[in-house]
Amino acid sequence: MIELNYELAQKVLDAALAKSKALGLSMNVAVVDAGSNLTAFARQDGAWLGSIDIAMAKARTARYFDMPTEQLGVLAQPGQPLFGIEVTNGGLVTFAGGVPLTIDGRVIGAIGVSGSTVENDQEVALAGQGELSRIPSLTT
Amino acid sequence: MIELNYELAQKVLDAALAKSKALGLSMNVAVVDAGSNLTAFARQDGAWLGSIDIAMAKARTARYFDMPTEQLGVLAQPGQPLFGIEVTNGGLVTFAGGVPLTIDGRVIGAIGVSGSTVENDQEVALAGQGELSRIPSLTT
Amino acid sequence: MIELNYELAQKVLDAALAKSKALGLSMNVAVVDAGSNLTAFARQDGAWLGSIDIAMAKARTARYFDMPTEQLGVLAQPGQPLFGIEVTNGGLVTFAGGVPLTIDGRVIGAIGVSGSTVENDQEVALAGQGELSRIPSLTT
């Protein structure tokens, strides 16, 4: 059974950093494992300082509920079922940029990205997530 | 005068776990006593990690204000009297899934459930709450 | 590979509660899984309120460093290598009562007990830990 070890976390992180660079952005990127514990983190030069915590919180949030933070955010709006959920667990993030990392439908961790618009954050996070499908040992 | 001791808390908890299982769900369930102190807790296999804190916070919130968290949530919406209350007390939860445990109109504790939709959370919490009426010593 | 699911956690917890009762004590008992997430908790009638947090912190600490909290405590004394470690991780406990739960040398979680002298806390924690060896599926 494949777990998110450091080598795999670093590959996911590098893929996200490459996408960020290609887009001309500067991001904070965090990767957590199945236990929601930080496994790899990088801050690109000039990235927002306030996004360090947000990147980590996005990754944590995505693993805590096994769904993209963007999806959780829809439910957390005023009048919606989970309004106010962001104050639990010492602070969650309920906007785009955090996505689960999945192997064969099983969540093995999550990636969180922060440093630009939420659209860009999300695109960079998905680039990290997509890296899993490029790893030979995972596709055979 | 009946207090929520551990034996009773465990019966409430087991009734909630049984309902969760019957519904094919995986829940975190917390029971607090009249002092709002944790008395029993269980996490079913595979339940969301982020729901551990939320289950406890729902139980705590329901006892703090002696009302279902769902009811408090109505008052906590934008423009309503208690908007923002969720950031007090180190973090409250203002959506369904937490209900007081009552004997003859007197609150003896509360149960909080988290791990699925708020409708399911609420149904499982009510199953725990309903267990109180099934206990012989409480109905004679 | 055996993981600490809820059923197993509850058996460990019940064994600790039985030992506590046999000793005429009133304890808080917490069991965490391999990810250091709370899986089962119980507070016996009249147990110290301040020990709820300590029982959880002991379990967490024992899993965080895969050693009994008592052993960590020796290293945390003034003049010793880890003096002051208790302020990290949002608060650790560095006295007896927390022990790892191990299967074939692999840590699958931890138990933390608080509510009496540290000697009693430790004895009750060890009773929970010892339950693992009594489970048929784990010894064949």
Place this chain on the structure above:
Amino acid sequence: MIELNYELAQKVLDAALAKSKALGLSMNVAVVDAGSNLTAFARQDGAWLGSIDIAMAKARTARYFDMPTEQLGVLAQPGQPLFGIEVTNGGLVTFAGGVPLTIDGRVIGAIGVSGSTVENDQEVALAGQGELSRIPSLTT
């Protein structure tokens, strides 16, 4: 003027990870920049979960006071001038494993290592620190 950018932080981190591997250890390694903000982090497979926070806190502490955490620890003992300093700043670490990163006597950041004995933590941190002297652009 040389600053600790991500590229440099990653080189320092990789040097520490290589030393840890050579010693047969499993470490958490954190690198902060001149502003004491996290720039790179890695957790090797199986490293203590409780050491994630400690590695970050060691790096932060070393930069906060521009001295090795081990040196601060001497001043933080009972009866010494800074007794109790570890509870400030949301939690400092006052034992070995955190060292400043310096270029020509100017502190540009710090590295924090946690996961083994403090002697091993310190040795791995120094390996990261020493990497700075191997970078051509920094020595000409």
